[in-house]
Amino acid sequence: MISIPKTQFDNLALVRQGKVRDIFDTGESLLMVTTDRLSAFDVVLPDIIPDKGKVLNQISVFWFKRMEDIVKNHIITTNVNEYPEEFKPYSDALDKRSMLVQKAEPLTIECIVRGYITGSGWSSYQKEGHVCGITLPKGLKESDKLEQPLFTPSTKAEIGDHDINISFDESAKIIGLEMAEKLKNLSLDLYNKGAALALSKGIIIADTKFEFGMLDGEIILIDEILTPDSSRFWPLSEYEPGRSQNSFDKQSVRDWLTESGWDKTPPGPKLPQELIDRTSNTYKEIYKRLTGNDV
Ligand SMILES: Nc1ncnc2c1ncn2[C@@H]1O[C@H](COP(=O)(O)OP(=O)(O)OP(=O)(O)O)[C@@H](O)[C@H]1O
Ligand SMILES: [Mg+2]
Known part of the structure; x- marks a missing residue:
C-alpha cells in the first residue's frame, strides 16, 4: 500500500x-x-x-x-x-x-477516441443522432462497435468541473487546425494499435482519452495512457451489444455500492474486505492478461 x-x-x-x-x-x-x-x-x-x-x-x-x-x-x-x-x-x-x-506544456483539449458507442457518446447519439458533430448511422445499439473509431475531443475542465464534448472544428479553434489534425491522427493511431493488442488478450478498450503536450516544439504524449482509469475496459467474454457493459476493473465495486443504497455523494462507504481483495486481484489479472507479467 x-x-x-x-x-x-x-x-x-x-x-x-x-x-x-x-x-x-x-x-x-x-x-x-x-x-x-x-x-x-x-x-x-x-x-x-x-x-x-x-x-x-x-x-x-x-x-x-x-x-x-x-x-x-x-x-x-x-x-x-x-x-x-x-x-x-x-x-x-x-x-x-x-x-x-x-x-510539458499541456495542449488544452482532451483527445478522446471511441471505438464503441457508450457513455456520453451513447446519450448524445440517442438524443441527436450524432457524437461531437459526427453523424452516425441509424439503428445503433448501446455498446455497438463503430465502423471506424471516432475522434471526439473535449475541453479540459478545471478541477471539479466536467469536460465538455466539442466538435473537431471547435477543437481546431482552440489549438489550431494543423495541430488538431495532428492530434486526431496520432490519437487514432494509438487507439487502433492499443485496442488491437488488448483485444487479442480478451480485453475490449471501448474508448479512451489521451493527453498531449509540447516539449521543445515537439508534440509528446503525457499523463497516462490506455489504463482502466483513462479508458473503458470491458471483458471480451461478456461483451453483448444492446446493453451497458461490465467494467473490467470496477464492476464489483459499482454493483456493491449501488446495492448498498449509498447516495453517491461524499464520503463514500467502507468496502467489505473480501471485495477489496477481489478488486485488487482483478487489477492484477488485467495486468497479467495484457502484459503476460506479474505486477
Ligand atoms: N508531462 C506532463 N507535463 C505537464 N503536465 C502534465 C504532464 N503529465 C500530466 N500532466 C497534467 O497533470 C494532470 C494530471 O492530473 P490527474 O490525472 O492526477 O488529475 P485530474 O485529471 O485533474 O483528475 P482525475 O483524478 O479525474 O484524473 C493533468 O492536468 C495533466 O494534464
Ligand atoms: Mg486525470
Missing part, C-alpha cells in the same frame, strides 16, 4: 492531487505517483485497493514503450535509483507506482 503523506516531502511541492494520482514538482521535472485510491461514481472511496496504483502505473509504462514508434512520451525514468536525491528515502514506496516525467 502507499502511504506518502505530503509532509514527508516537505521540501517538495505537491503540485496536484487528482482523485488517484499525486504529482510532485522537482523543479526540472514532475514525479507522478499513482496511489491505491479508488474512485467510483466520481467519489474517492475511503479504502485503498492494494497494488492498484502499481498496476495502473505499469500499464501506462507498458503502453508508452510500445507506442514510441507512433509518438514520443514524457517518461524520463521509472527507475527509482535515478530519481532526484530527495526521493531516495521513499524508494520502496515509489517503486513501480511512479514515473519521473518531463514537464
